[in-house]
Amino acid sequence: MTEALAIQGLGYRRNQKQILKDINLTLPTGQIVGLLGANGAGKTTLMRLIAGSAINFRGAISVAGVTTAPQRKAQVSFSAQMDGFNPSWRVGQVADVMTALFPDFRTADFLQLAQLLALDQKQRIKRLSKGNQRKLQLAVTLSRRASLYLLDEPFDGIDVMTRKAMLSSILRWTPEQATLVISDHHVSDIDQLLDQVVVIKDQTVVAQEAADTIRTQGQSIEAYFESFYGGEQHD
Amino acid sequence: MEFDDKVPIYYQIEQYINREIIVGNLAPGDQVPAVRQLALTLTVNVNTIQRALAELIRDGILVSERGKGNFVTTDTAVLAQMKQRVIEDELAETYDHLAGLGMAPAEMVAALEGYIKERKEGGSHD
Numbered sequence: 001m002t003e004a005l006a007i008q009g010l011g012y013r014r015n016q017k018q019i020l021k022d023i024n025l026t027l028p029t030g031q032i033v034g035l036l037g038a039n040g041a042g043k044t045t046l047m048r049l050i051a052g053s054a055i056n057f058r059g060a061i062s063v064a065g066v067t068t069a070p071q072r073k074a075q076v077s078f079s080a081q082m083d084g085f086n087p088s089w090r091v092g093q094v095a096d097v098m099t100a101l102f103p104d105f106r107t108a109d110f111l112q113l114a115q116l117l118a119l120d121q122k123q124r125i126k127r128l129s130k131g132n133q134r135k136l137q138l139a140v141t142l143s144r145r146a147s148l149y150l151l152d153e154p155f156d157g158i159d160v161m162t163r164k165a166m167l168s169s170i171l172r173w174t175p176e177q178a179t180l181v182i183s184d185h186h187v188s189d190i191d192q193l194l195d196q197v198v199v200i201k202d203q204t205v206v207a208q209e210a211a212d213t214i215r216t217q218g219q220s221i222e223a224y225f226e227s228f229y230g231g232e233q234h235d
Numbered sequence: 236m237e238f239d240d241k242v243p244i245y246y247q248i249e250q251y252i253n254r255e256i257i258v259g260n261l262a263p264g265d266q267v268p269a270v271r272q273l274a275l276t277l278t279v280n281v282n283t284i285q286r287a288l289a290e291l292i293r294d295g296i297l298v299s300e301r302g303k304g305n306f307v308t309t310d311t312a313v314l315a316q317m318k319q320r321v322i323e324d325e326l327a328e329t330y331d332h333l334a335g336l337g338m339a340p341a342e343m344v345a346a347l348e349g350y351i352k353e354r355k356e357g358g359s360h361d
Contacts, residue, residue, distance in 0.1 A: 032280045167278050172271075176281060192238050193280050212243040212286075220240040 002065040004029045004148050004179035005050065009059035012049060019045050021203045023059070027179050029147075032170075032193050035183040036225045037200035043183040044080075046200065047150045050181075051078035064147035074102075077146035079137045079154060087126035091119050091136060095143075102144055109173060110143035117165055130157040138166055142173040149180040155189040163189060187222040197221055199228050236277050244279055248287035250321070251277075253296065256307055257318050267297060267305040 003026050010023035020042045027033055037043045048054040050061055052069035060067065063075045085094060091114065098105040114121065117135040119128075128136060138154055151170075155163050170193070174180050181198075182190050191211070199207040206228055214224045238247050255261045268276065273284045288305055291297040295313045297305045308314065333343050 031282065164278070168275060171274050171278065171280065188240070191240055192244055192278060195280060195282055212245065215241055215243040218241050222240065 002029070003027060003062070004031070004064060005181075006062040007050075007059065010046075010049065010061065011058040012045060012054070012056075018203055020049070020057075023205050025198060025205050025208065027181070029064075029177050029179055031179050031195040032174070033179065033181045034187065034190055034194045034197040034221070035181050035200065036185065036187060036197055037183070038185060038229060041200045042203055043200055044152050047078060047152050047181070047183065048080070050148070051076045051081070051150055053078065053080070074104075075147040076150060077102075077141045077144040077148070078150040079141045079152050082137060082140050085125060087124070089125055090121065091123050091125070091128075092121035094125070094136065094140060098140060098143065104145040106143050106145065110139055113139035113142060113169055113173065116169060117162075131159065131162055134158055135162070135166065138169060142169060145175060147178055149174060149178060151180065151182045153183055153185070155184065155186070167193060187225050191221040194221065197225065199225060201228050238279075245283050245286040245290065248273075248277065248279070248284065249290050252287070252291060253317055253321055256296070256314060257321060261307050263307050263309045263311065263314065265307045266303075267307065269304060 005025065005027040007023055007025040010020060010025075011018070012020040023046070035043050035046070045054065049057055050063065050072070052072040055069055061072065063072045066072060066075060082094060082098070085097065089097070095105070095107045095110045098110070099107055114136075117139055119132060119135055119139060123132075125133070125136070134154055134156065135158075138151065141149060141151060154166060158166065167190075170180065170182075182193075184190050187197075194211045196208065196210045197214070198205055209224070211221060214221055236251065238244055252261070252267070261267065267273075267288070270281055270284045270288065274281045277284070288297060288299075292299050292305065294317070295308055295310065296317055298308050299305050330343070333346075338346070
């Protein structure tokens, strides 16, 4: 079976600065994966590279068997894919734009998700609170029928009740054969959803482990993650 | 449902379903909710539910009927054994905790008897 994601020897530099190096990573289909790392560890850059929105890297990235950036864009639904949208657009207009950009976008799903997450269709993007912008990103991302979903810090600035609604949305709308990668630096936001975790530190992947394996050793995922950062991370 | 983050979640779900059977929320022959429904109810991922159900099927607690779903076994002997295991697990945990406090077995028995007597007389309901 084709892997959801296969990365070999990935390296990436920007402005003569090494952002990512020596990344090898394979993810199977049908899993929820936590991409864990401190702020600035390179999680967002890695997602941008996978999604095809950053190019000029070393190595190879393959998503559901396809390798070129345009092909990958068609297979990956990335939470930052609406970042360039006009902030004056209303929530309802976003669906029209997404439909034009991506043939796999399902407006009916988007309307249901928007309702579940209590998003007002008439509200302009720029008038949305930070939390509502995160919810809109989630609704847009999950409304595509993709092979790989990338959610970059989806719970940043989200309160507990909203987080529950978002977690339910993720479980309900992610297709069973798809793989979902969630980046987070607050592991407790997502730990009960995860099949496995990937830890990023010092510009590379330092660990990949099944959640069950970690817990079978009597360790929480949070403690496992923190063991790589040695208590240096506080926020 | 609140999970212990240091114990595999599939195992906690197995325990949860066992308890639902013991207390009678799920009766012998009852159908267990669909995988996706359970995933949503418990806010865990579908693979975790599938693993928990697979373990319960392996243990004979649940019976899978192709195309219909999963059902609680009607074999009462299997369910009685399961209940015995759950009770033993509880006892083992309590024993370990009390032993960790330095109590000898005889002291534990005396303390438990005293506690039960007190509960009865006090008419406590929690």
